[in-house]
Amino acid sequence: MSGTAVSGKGPRKPRVSLFVTCLVDLMRPSVGFAAVKLLEDAGCVVDVPVQTCCGQPAFNSGDRGTARDLAEQVITAFRGYDYVVAPSGSCAGTIKVHYPEIFADDPNWLPKANELAARTYELTSFLVDVMGVASVDARYDGAVTYHDSCSGLRELKVKAQPRKLLATVDGLTLVEMTDSDVCCGFGGTFAVKYSDISGAIVDAKVKNIDATHAPTLLAGDLGCLMNMAGKLSRDGRPVAVRHVAEVLAGMTDEPPIGETKED
Incomplete structure (x- = not known):
């Protein structure tokens, strides 16, 4: 999906869902507000879906069952957006790199994981590499x-x-x-x-x-x-x-x- 798709009313603004991250939500909400401002200034429409942990702590600790459960929730919550952006390389990396690993043997969930991975970015990378x-x-x-x-x-x-x-x-x-x-x-x-x-x-x-x-x-x-x-x-x-x-x-x-x- 592209943020510059053309409709009958002209170029459509990209719909971006912000993956806030657990630490930002609990410890430093100002980072989330700053991310929203940067995305909106770049011309995006920003939404913050109801969300939970990306599953990284469980994944890194070897608890693949919990990591998978959380990944399924994230994949479901972030359907339908042009992009998913996180003010965190570790959370974005978990979704983009490790979700396909988690579902590698699941023909039902792997396409969904790959689709989400393809439109997930770290904040500064998204601003520079995608939005220019x-x-x-x-x-x-x-x-x-x-x-x-x-x-x-x-x-x-x-x-x-x-x-x-x-x-x-x-x-x-x-x-x-x-x-x-x-x-x-x-x-x-x-x-x-x-x-x-x-x-x-x-x-x-x-x-x-x-x-x-x-x-x-x-x-x-x-x-x-x-x-x-x-x-x-x-x-x-x-x-x-x-x-x-x-x-x-x-x-x-x-x-x-x-x-x-x-x-």
Whole structure:
């Protein structure tokens, strides 16, 4: 399906369903609102269907039964839209890459999984690669550094897209950190099962963040951001942590992740 289909009344706006993600819904709703603004500014009609978890934690833990049940709910909830967009490389990657794996031996559900996978995108990738967005109308004063989340980078090839959009934000300077494409140590349930290893990985990550002297850290996955924000806070490093969508949308009134209005 195409967002530029021609009807009798002219080009039709793409109908986009926003996959909010569990963490955004529960921990950082401002990311969802920022995603809606960016999509609408790009010329999309946005809907937010009733939804549940994509099933990634269950899938990564080997609980294929629960992952399958959740995947069936997502496939059903997101039928009929031109595109499905998530402000998360990990959730979008689960739908786009792993749903076809979950249903590989099911001739009834596999076509549905493949169809959904074909129209599912991470937010910045969708804006740049599908909608052709070349710039955003936003301002953010100061230097930022950017962390490439594993799933978005490796499963969906999301790397240049957020940087292309950030380059158009007035007042913003991007300072690349060493090993921006190396894991932050979160990995969902990995951080719980292997906390010592996770701690060592995030320790190396925050040292690279600190070395940039950028007062703001951005990324496209809330799980990674919460993990890094927690470590930065515990170490007493005064770095503001935000989802890239908030900056691109010019919606930075909320305190940085892990902070309150009183901080």
